[in-house]
Amino acid sequence: MGPSTMTPNISTIVEESRLAAAAMVEYAGGLAHPTVRLGVTGLTRAGKTVFMTALVHNLLHGGRLPVFEALNSGRIARATLKPQPDDAVPRFDYEGHLRALVDERRWPESTRHLSELRLVIDYQSESARRRTLTLDIIDYPGEWLLDLPLLAKSYAEWSAETLALSRQEPRAALAEAWHAHLATVQPDDPEDEQAALKAARLFTDYLKACRDERYAMSLLPPGRFLMPGDLAGSPALTFSPLDLPRDNRAGAGPGSLWAMMKRRYDAYRHVVVRPFFRDHFARLDRQIVLVDALAAFNAGPAALRDLEGALVAILGCFRAGRRSWLSNMFRPRIDRILFAATKADHLHHVNHDRLERILGRMTERAIAQAEFAGASIDVVALAAVRATREAMVARGRDRLPSILGIPLAGEFAGRETFDGETEAAMFPGDLPDNPEALFCRAGGAFKGLTTADARETDYRFLRFRPPLPDVDASGRPHLPHIRLDRALQFLLGDRLA
Amino acid sequence: MNSRDHRRPAAFRLDDPHVVVTSPDEAPARPSGRATVLVTPEPEAAALPALLEQPGMRRRGPPWGKLFWSALAGLVALGFCLAVASLIESAFSRSDVLGFVSLALTLVAAVALAALTVREIAGLIRLNAVERLRAQAEGAIASDDREAARAVVRDLLAVEKAEPRLARARSQMQAHLGEIIDGADLVRLAERELMAPLDQDARRLVAAAAKRVSVVTAVSPRAAIDMAFVFISVVGLVRRLADLYGARPGAFGLLRLLRLTIAHLAVTGGMAASDSLIQQMLGHGVAAKLSARLGEGVLNGLLTARLGLAAIEVSRPLPFVALPQPTVGDLAGDLLRRRERADEPET
Numbered sequence: 029m030g031p032s033t034m035t036p037n038i039s040t041i042v043e044e045s046r047l048a049a050a051a052m053v054e055y056a057g058g059l060a061h062p063t064v065r066l067g068v069t070g071l072t073r074a075g076k077t078v079f080m081t082a083l084v085h086n087l088l089h090g091g092r093l094p095v096f097e098a099l100n101s102g103r104i105a106r107a108t109l110k111p112q113p114d115d116a117v118p119r120f121d122y123e124g125h126l127r128a129l130v131d132e133r134r135w136p137e138s139t140r141h142l143s144e145l146r147l148v149i150d151y152q153s154e155s156a157r158r159r160t161l162t163l164d165i166i167d168y169p170g171e172w173l174l175d176l177p178l179l180a181k182s183y184a185e186w187s188a189e190t191l192a193l194s195r196q197e198p199r200a201a202l203a204e205a206w207h208a209h210l211a212t213v214q215p216d217d218p219e220d221e222q223a224a225l226k227a228a229r230l231f232t233d234y235l236k237a238c239r240d241e242r243y244a245m246s247l248l249p250p251g252r253f254l255m256p257g258d259l260a261g262s263p264a265l266t267f268s269p270l271d272l273p274r275d276n277r278a279g280a281g282p283g284s285l286w287a288m289m290k291r292r293y294d295a296y297r298h299v300v301v302r303p304f305f306r307d308h309f310a311r312l313d314r315q316i317v318l319v320d321a322l323a324a325f326n327a328g329p330a331a332l333r334d335l336e337g338a339l340v341a342i343l344g345c346f347r348a349g350r351r352s353w354l355s356n357m358f359r360p361r362i363d364r365i366l367f368a369a370t371k372a373d374h375l376h377h378v379n380h381d382r383l384e385r386i387l388g389r390m391t392e393r394a395i396a397q398a399e400f401a402g403a404s405i406d407v408v409a410l411a412a413v414r415a416t417r418e419a420m421v422a423r424g425r426d427r428l429p430s431i432l433g434i435p436l437a438g439e440f441a442g443r444e445t446f447d448g449e450t451e452a453a454m455f456p457g458d459l460p461d462n463p464e465a466l467f468c469r470a471g472g473a474f475k476g477l478t479t480a481d482a483r484e485t486d487y488r489f490l491r492f493r494p495p496l497p498d499v500d501a502s503g504r505p506h507l508p509h510i511r512l513d514r515a516l517q518f519l520l521g522d523r524l525a
Numbered sequence: 526m527n528s529r530d531h532r533r534p535a536a537f538r539l540d541d542p543h544v545v546v547t548s549p550d551e552a553p554a555r556p557s558g559r560a561t562v563l564v565t566p567e568p569e570a571a572a573l574p575a576l577l578e579q580p581g582m583r584r585r586g587p588p589w590g591k592l593f594w595s596a597l598a599g600l601v602a603l604g605f606c607l608a609v610a611s612l613i614e615s616a617f618s619r620s621d622v623l624g625f626v627s628l629a630l631t632l633v634a635a636v637a638l639a640a641l642t643v644r645e646i647a648g649l650i651r652l653n654a655v656e657r658l659r660a661q662a663e664g665a666i667a668s669d670d671r672e673a674a675r676a677v678v679r680d681l682l683a684v685e686k687a688e689p690r691l692a693r694a695r696s697q698m699q700a701h702l703g704e705i706i707d708g709a710d711l712v713r714l715a716e717r718e719l720m721a722p723l724d725q726d727a728r729r730l731v732a733a734a735a736k737r738v739s740v741v742t743a744v745s746p747r748a749a750i751d752m753a754f755v756f757i758s759v760v761g762l763v764r765r766l767a768d769l770y771g772a773r774p775g776a777f778g779l780l781r782l783l784r785l786t787i788a789h790l791a792v793t794g795g796m797a798a799s800d801s802l803i804q805q806m807l808g809h810g811v812a813a814k815l816s817a818r819l820g821e822g823v824l825n826g827l828l829t830a831r832l833g834l835a836a837i838e839v840s841r842p843l844p845f846v847a848l849p850q851p852t853v854g855d856l857a858g859d860l861l862r863r864r865e866r867a868d869e870p871e872t
Contacts, residue, residue: 094701095710097847101717377671377705421537422563428535432566441536450538453564457534474531488534510705517710 043302047310051360054311063162064523065311067362070318071170071246071338072239072254075370075412077136079318080145080167081125082412082507083516084109087147087163089504093513098151098524100513105150105158112146113164117308120145120167129413130497130505140255142168142308151524161523166308170317171251174338175301176309176345178249183290187269190249194234198330198478199245202237206230206268215270215286224266224288228253231268242477244327246338252300264299267292310347314519316366317342321387322374322456322489328476332466336390339367343394346403365398365405366518367391372510373411374489375456376418376429380510382459383409389463406518411510415492419453428455433492441488448493457487537562641775648775652782655684655772658842666709666846674708677843678715684771684842685719694718713847720843724851727766727841731833732856734762739826755825759783759832766833767840782839790835830856 057063068083070076086093087107093099112119120143125136147163178186194203209230213223232253238245239254248254252265259265267289281287319339324331347361369387372380388395388407395405416433430453435441437448446452460466466473474486482488497505537544543561609631617624658680665673678698685691698718706714738758742751763782767774774782830853837851 092704094704094714095706097717100714380705417566419564419566421535422565423535423561426532428532430537430564432539432564435536441534444536444538446538450540452539453537453544455532455535458532485534486531488536490536511707514707514710 043306047306050306050311054360061160061162062523063164064520065164065166065313066519067309067312067315068165068167068318069170069173069315069342070370071320072138073323074170074318074320076139076167076169076318077125078129079316079368079370079412079512080120080165081122081129081136082509082512084120084122084145084147084165085126085505085507086509086512086516087149089500089502091506091509093516095511095513096516097521099516103152103154104524105152107147107149110146110148110162112144114144114307117166118143120165126505129494129507133494133496135494139167139169141257142166142172142304149524154525161520163520166312168304168308169251169255170338170342171248171254172301172304173251173309173342173345174247174249175251176305177341178297179301179305183293184272186293187272190269191271193247198243199234199238202243203234206234210268210271213270213285215272215284216281217285219283219285219288223285224268224292227268227270228266241323242327244323244331244335246324246331246335247341250296250300252296259300263292264295267296309345311360312362313360314364314366315346315362316368316515316519318368318370319387320371321369321383321390322371322487325457325459325474325487326477326485326489328478328480328485329466329473330478331476332390336467339391340394343391343398346398361403363403364519365403366515367405367407368515369407369409371411371489372409373414373416373433374431374492375409375459376431377510378429379459380409382461382463386459386463386466389467408511408515408518410512410515412507412512413494414508414510415495421453421455430455431492433490433495435490435492439490440482441490442483446490452490454488454490456489459487537564539564645775645777648773648778649781651684652767652772652774652778654680655770655840655842658684659844662712662843665712666844669708671706671708671711674706674711675702677712678702681715681719681842687773688723688771690722691719694722712843716843716845716847720841721848723769723841724837724848726769727833727837728851728856730762730765730769731830731837731851734758734833735826735830735856738829739822741822742825743822751821751825755829759829762829762833763836763840766836770837770840770842772840772842782836785839786832786836789839790832827853 054063068076068080070079085091087099087104088109090099090104098104109122118141122145128134128136144167145165147165149161149163151159151161153159181189193199194207200207206227209227213227217223235248235253237243238248252259256265270286270289272286317339319335321332321335324335343365346365367387369383372383375383384407387409391405391407395407398405416431419430419432421428421430432451432453434448434451435446435454437446439446441454444452476485476487495508498508500506539546541562544564545562546564546566548566613624613627613631616627658677661673661680662677664670665677679702682695682698685695698715701711701714701718738751738755741754745751745754760779760783763786764774764779767779767782772778772782834851834853834856838845
């Protein structure tokens with residue numbers, strides 16, 4: 029599925045040798061200055077920006093990270109921001125995002141493109157030698173990851189898969205207009221810009237509708253259709269899958285609509301996907317994948333299954349495996365991957381283990397593969413910035429483990445709609461002990477917003493405002509968190525030993 | 526999902542008149558009057574968990590041995606009491622003054638004995654608590670259970686509350702208890718915070734005792750003297766180590782600790798053979814070449830060091846997980862080098 033299983037051809041060999049050359053240059057540089065490239069990714073609204081802001085803030089100002097051994101034992105002397113190595117990549121606006129979080133108490137703008145930040149950590153190793161570790165953090169949308177499998181798929185394969193997926197419930201209802209348009213065009217029609225434009229627009233609308241809170245679908249390639257950036261309106265983004273009758277393969281010759289779409293699909297792969305893979309993705313050492321499982325719980329079982337599909341596709345892309353000096357020189361590999369269920373503060377802590385188990389269940393096959401290759405993978409429920417407190421609610425004879433916080437304006441649960449100022453106690457529903465209960469295919473395993481009214485859902489996770497900032501002894505804002513330290517220990521602990 | 530056992534999500538606005546917010550310290554008032562919902566914010570530290578159950582010893586038949594010793598002890602005590610009673614009687618028969626003096630002495634002795642017994646029992650209880658704590662810590666690390674780990678850390682703080690140097694570490698740990706940290710991580714954190722300074726002291730104590738023993742053996746004229754000295758040093762060492770780690774055993778506790786230490790040495794001896802036996806032979810060989818007495822001194826020192834390490838493991842309330850376990854090499858390497866250097870001018 030991943031690029032590693034591509035059939036070898038000239039372009040693959042050229043690509044691999046370019047990667048190997050780049051890797052060797054970096055290896056030589058890394059000998060003098062040990063560097064870790066940490067990839068932070070996650071699908072939209074998973075909390076990438078907040079995670080990075082919290083991570084950088086806690087490292088720079090030595091936050092409360094008891095489980096992160098190097099910092100807690102005092103071996104990290106200091107961490108400083110330094111100019112980043114890649115000049116063509118936007119800088120991660122840490123200061124702006126922190127201001128939004130602390131001063132304005134709103135969640136920062138979401139990640140729309142790739143950005144980077146370099147931190148230099150001065151530390152003393154366990155054998156008491158003074159060292160520095162350069163940490164390059166690269167933040168990119170998870171949707172781009174879902175593009176990587178396209179590198180290995182032809183237009184015909186991709187068309188067939190995408191159409192099959194769009195005919196399943198609940199996607200079929202959202203894709204109705206697009207399907208209706210597809211029925212009016214034939215692949216062997218002569219190429220027609222207007223038909224292509226309309227198909228692409230309707231296809232994009234369908235993808236956008238799938239992402240709505242009520243459906244919360246995850247597996248929505250190609251990623252740039254949702255976040256076009258500077259390519260908006262270019263032919264590379266003006267295509268759509270076409271229905272190809274089985275007996276009609278020969279009929280779609282040059283000059284046909286099919287050939288035009290195919291050309292544009294290839295252009296997309298070439299202009300968008302491959303440069304991302306080569307320039308950024310293939311150079312990562314460590315990776316954290318943030319997953320907003322709670323949005324899928326809100327939406328329903330279909331969204332949860334879709335998320336599972338997306339995670340499997342994402343894991344298939346990683347070049348995971350144990351590192352050796354040889355692999356470092358020619359073909360860097362990701363040797364640690366952390367799957368983090370974010371927004372753990374939206375749950376009472378009695379449910380955290382269950383959330384971890386559910387995420388572990390969704391990724392178990394991929395984890396087994398990666399572990400076989402020698403990479404280590406962990407699953408954690410975390411909240412990079414903790415926005416809530418916990419409370420026990422007594423209603424009649426029931427004791428509901430709940431959370432206290434200020435829901436964002438416009439959030440609704442049951443009959444209540446919140447104004448963003450009132451504090452509320454929220455009981456989101458008990459996660460099941462056994463994750464299989466959520467995935468059993470027979471009927472709806474549970475009711476979500478996709479199929480039910482907001483009053484009848486089995487789970488409701490509200491979004492809360494950022495917490496009132498807590499100021500530490502030196503007057504700097506202190507960001508509370510849940511298990512950020514454990515994530516850091518897993519991702520960086522061994523490199524700071 | 527079964528709708529009967531699944532509780533539906535619910536939201537409660539805190540400004541709703543039907544919602545009452547109570548503080549966790551207050552007695553849990555019954556929802557009364559118009560208030561139908563009671564919200565109790567949880568203190569950052571979770572509530573005290575139930576004590577873990579101790580797996581009981583399996584009983585094998587009637588306890589004849591225990592019965593025998595108890596009965597015998599009872600008889601001896603009875604005989605002793607009778608002897609004291611007859612002593613007081615005969616004192617009274619000679620003169621009243623003598624009688625009252627002996628009675629007063631008996632009472633003082635009885636009170637002191639009672640106090641001693643209480644202290645011994647307290648020491649044994651503390652020793653038991655340390656052993657239980659170590660087992661629970663191992664369990665908490667294996668199961669990664671947050672509540673179990675919190676209980677372990679709370680017990681550990683209680684055991685170490687008398688150690689003045691840990692005041693800061695204790696208060697930090699107290700703060701960490703309220704955070705959301707996973708079980709195994711919490712125990713490891715506690716080990717790093719609370720055990721690290723004690724481990725260093727323990728290492729120093731063992732090294733000092735080993736050094737002393739090796740010097741005394743090297744200069745003592747008779748084997749019996751060094752045997753006695755080794756014994757006394759080891760007993761003192763075990764006691765100081767136990768005090769250091771917070772067990773503070775009494776005399777009986779010390780006996781038990783010595784027994785455990787020697788048993789532990791017997792168990793780990795086989796496993797440690799690969800490194801320490803070679804070290805001993807090597808150390809002995811090199812030193813013996815220089816001088817027979819010095820060689821014996823080094824050997825006795827190494828023996829003391831190993832006993833000391835076993836005592837550390839027995840009296841330390843947490844297993845070695847996050848911190849490295851001291852080895853004979855760490856402690857005795859220094860010893861060997863010193864002996865060799867000290868020996869050089871002679872040869």
